[in-house]
Amino acid sequence: MYTLSNVSFSYGKRTILDDIGFSMESGKCYALLGANGCGKSTLMTILAGSKKAAAGTLSFPDGTVCNLRASGRSSLIGYVPQENPLINTLNGYDNLLLWYKGSGSELKKTIQSDLIQMLGIDSYLKRTVSKLSGGMKRRLSIAIGLINLPRILLLDEPSAALDLPCKQDIAKYLAEYNKKGGTILLTTHEEAELSLCDRYMILKSGHITEHEPGMPVDKLISLF
Amino acid sequence: MIAVRFFLLQFKLLIKRIPQMILVFLLVVFLALCTLFMLNRIYDKLSPTEKEKDANYIAVVCPDEDNTILKYAKDILDQVMGSASSLFMKNENDKEGGNKLLNMFAGTGDLLKFKFMEEDEALNAIKNNQILAVLYLGQDDLNKIQTCQTAELKIIVRDDSEYIPVICVELVNSFARLLTAAQASSLAIYDIYTNTELDGSLYGAMYDIDMSNFSYAMHRNSVYQRVTVDFSTTNSPISFYTATALTFMLFLVISAFTPALSDYEPSFCKCFKTRGIGIVGFTIIRLVSFFVFQFVTLTAVYSLVYFAFDKYFNDIFNEYGLTNMLGLNLSYGKAIPIIAIFALFSSAYVMFIISLIKNSEESLMIFFMFAAGLMLLSGCIIPSAFFPATFRSIMTFLPAWYIHKLFLMIIEGVSITKAGMVTYGIVCSLLLAVSAVLINVIRLRTDSNYEK
Numbered sequence: 001m002y003t004l005s006n007v008s009f010s011y012g013k014r015t016i017l018d019d020i021g022f023s024m025e026s027g028k029c030y031a032l033l034g035a036n037g038c039g040k041s042t043l044m045t046i047l048a049g050s051k052k053a054a055a056g057t058l059s060f061p062d063g064t065v066c067n068l069r070a071s072g073r074s075s076l077i078g079y080v081p082q083e084n085p086l087i088n089t090l091n092g093y094d095n096l097l098l099w100y101k102g103s104g105s106e107l108k109k110t111i112q113s114d115l116i117q118m119l120g121i122d123s124y125l126k127r128t129v130s131k132l133s134g135g136m137k138r139r140l141s142i143a144i145g146l147i148n149l150p151r152i153l154l155l156d157e158p159s160a161a162l163d164l165p166c167k168q169d170i171a172k173y174l175a176e177y178n179k180k181g182g183t184i185l186l187t188t189h190e191e192a193e194l195s196l197c198d199r200y201m202i203l204k205s206g207h208i209t210e211h212e213p214g215m216p217v218d219k220l221i222s223l224f
Numbered sequence: 225m226i227a228v229r230f231f232l233l234q235f236k237l238l239i240k241r242i243p244q245m246i247l248v249f250l251l252v253v254f255l256a257l258c259t260l261f262m263l264n265r266i267y268d269k270l271s272p273t274e275k276e277k278d279a280n281y282i283a284v285v286c287p288d289e290d291n292t293i294l295k296y297a298k299d300i301l302d303q304v305m306g307s308a309s310s311l312f313m314k315n316e317n318d319k320e321g322g323n324k325l326l327n328m329f330a331g332t333g334d335l336l337k338f339k340f341m342e343e344d345e346a347l348n349a350i351k352n353n354q355i356l357a358v359l360y361l362g363q364d365d366l367n368k369i370q371t372c373q374t375a376e377l378k379i380i381v382r383d384d385s386e387y388i389p390v391i392c393v394e395l396v397n398s399f400a401r402l403l404t405a406a407q408a409s410s411l412a413i414y415d416i417y418t419n420t421e422l423d424g425s426l427y428g429a430m431y432d433i434d435m436s437n438f439s440y441a442m443h444r445n446s447v448y449q450r451v452t453v454d455f456s457t458t459n460s461p462i463s464f465y466t467a468t469a470l471t472f473m474l475f476l477v478i479s480a481f482t483p484a485l486s487d488y489e490p491s492f493c494k495c496f497k498t499r500g501i502g503i504v505g506f507t508i509i510r511l512v513s514f515f516v517f518q519f520v521t522l523t524a525v526y527s528l529v530y531f532a533f534d535k536y537f538n539d540i541f542n543e544y545g546l547t548n549m550l551g552l553n554l555s556y557g558k559a560i561p562i563i564a565i566f567a568l569f570s571s572a573y574v575m576f577i578i579s580l581i582k583n584s585e586e587s588l589m590i591f592f593m594f595a596a597g598l599m600l601l602s603g604c605i606i607p608s609a610f611f612p613a614t615f616r617s618i619m620t621f622l623p624a625w626y627i628h629k630l631f632l633m634i635i636e637g638v639s640i641t642k643a644g645m646v647t648y649g650i651v652c653s654l655l656l657a658v659s660a661v662l663i664n665v666i667r668l669r670t671d672s673n674y675e676k
Binding site for chain 1: 225226229230233236237240491492494495497498499500
């Protein structure tokens with residue numbers, strides 16, 4: 001069980017996250033939902049280590065505890081932001097190499113692992129990113145998030161701005177990832193991705209409420 | 225590890241721009257040669273002076289207007305110069321220098337000549353290689369000669385002139401002999417000095433050559449006066465606008481290195497932060513990688529041109545009156561720090577432009593607006609003399625002012641390792657680099673905050 005506790009964050013006098021906490025089980029997918037500007041991305045970036053919280057901890061099943069007031073947990077948590085963190089003028093392999101913690105030869109082995117193979121990026125690793133389609137870039141970005149084999153994968157709107165076939169592919173991949181024991185926390189506005197989730201976390205006025213999945217959209221929206 | 229990888233990947237990004245950079249560079253060189261060719265032809269039409277005929281002249285400047293002995297000065301110097309020329313032939317210690325001078329006169333059979341000039345005219349003439357040297361002869365100097373005292377004479381010679389030791393030594397010796405002869409007799413100097421077989425100098429003379437400042441002072445024993453003359457300003461519009469054109473072309477070459485900010489989405493910096501490298505670190509890594517890449521590339525290109533093509537290009541530039549342009553009046557070793565300063569400025573300027581653009585399509589537009597505005601405010605388009613005095617002092621902090629001055633110095637053959645210019649270049653480039661980093665950080669922070 002991954003446990004998030006007492007997370008607080010403010011922008012000046014405006015409180016975004018007010019002592020929030022929740023738990024996540026391994027191999028499950030969780031959706032972080034809320035209205036625009038409620039703080040979903042802020043929470044994601046805090047968990048990823050890009051921002052420092054005013055307070056809060058993240059505990060891992062093996063007893064590791066990360067202080068969310070510090071950064072440096074990229075080996076434990078993979079983060080895939082909404083915009084692809086790719087350098088357009090380099091090829092896919094170089095983009096992966098940039099974020100990989102090991103050597104180039106180790107990267108080649110990691111790319112051959114099931115987790116990355118499932119993404120199907122082999123065929124275009126040598127192509128320049130600017131020449132890839134939106135779906136390919138998205139898969140490459142997810143591969144970057146996974147390349148260091150993190151315990152939790154954070155996805156900020158993973159299939160935003162993609163066409164329907166790509167959305168389906170991404171959804172299929174996330175489902176497979178879950179089956180292999182990966183834990184996912186994602187923010188989304190897509191119903192297809194919502195259907196993958198085992199639990200909804202709704203962020204409103206700085207507080208989190210947990211809900212069972214499968215509720216009608218109207219009811220879900222009323223909770224925002 | 226990610227910092228090192230990112231640093232190395234920047235090189236990969238910049239190497240991809242080399243074909244684009246080569247094309248721009250070739251275009252710039254072509255435009256530069258066309259500009260120089262046209263300006264040189266215009267200059268020839270405006271100034272039809274025959275330089276070769278004046279080459280064996282020494283200009284004499286009498287700065288004191290009310291010079292009662294002026295009427296004797298011409299004859300005195302006539303004898304001195306004539307004596308000096310004959311001494312060249314007899315000089316056993318400097319046969320090579322003497323022979324060179326004789327070879328120069330071989331065609332015309334002339335001896336050294338002198339002519340009186342106004343100071344401005346004399347300084348321009350020596351800058352343009354029309355005369356060998358400028359000798360200042362003030363009232364005080366003439367009085368001292370008349371009263372058999374040692375005069376401290378100021379002579380200005382081009383520091384690339386190979387005749388320096390010959391001219392200076394022989395002129396000193398000539399004046400020493402003059403004084404010796406005057407001491408031996410109470411007759412007027414003019415009358416005494418008709419005897420050219422007088423020798424033996426009681427006055428040893430030493431001269432001090434300041435290679436970087438175009439000034440030489442002759443002195444008795446260890447007493448000497450160092451005089452500097454600033455050749456960094458010019459009245460020649462041809463030189464000025466040649467430097468302006470070269471400055472603009474330099475900015476154009478730099479723009480070829482400008483990668484678009486869209487290469488890095490704001491989310492890229494967010495991911496960098498998850499690795500503990502903030503926006504400041506990200507920006508500094510980019511700046512350092514630009515700097516190292518440009519320094520390595522420019523040094524390689526300069527080395528290739530210097531060692532392989534130096535003579536060939538110098539022949540071309542000499543034809544356009546730009547002597548030793550590629551050598552920059554420097555040894556190879558001295559050029560490397562200059563290249564480093566330029567690389568620092570160039571990378572800082574690129575970072576500065578990046579902070580202002582959103583995509584590569586905007587980069588050219590921003591470049592032209594910024595470069596043109598910078599050049600206008602730096603006195604590269606309208607000379608600084610037309611700006612208010614207060615603004616002129618602010619101008620010296622703008623990088624385009626420095627670059628323009630550098631080109632002007634190269635065109636006019638002034639050594640660019642004058643201490644002030646090098647220090648100024650370093651300070652200016654560092655200031656620009658710091659500004660570029662700050663603006664980039666603010667820009668990236670603003671973009672990432674906007675995302676919320």
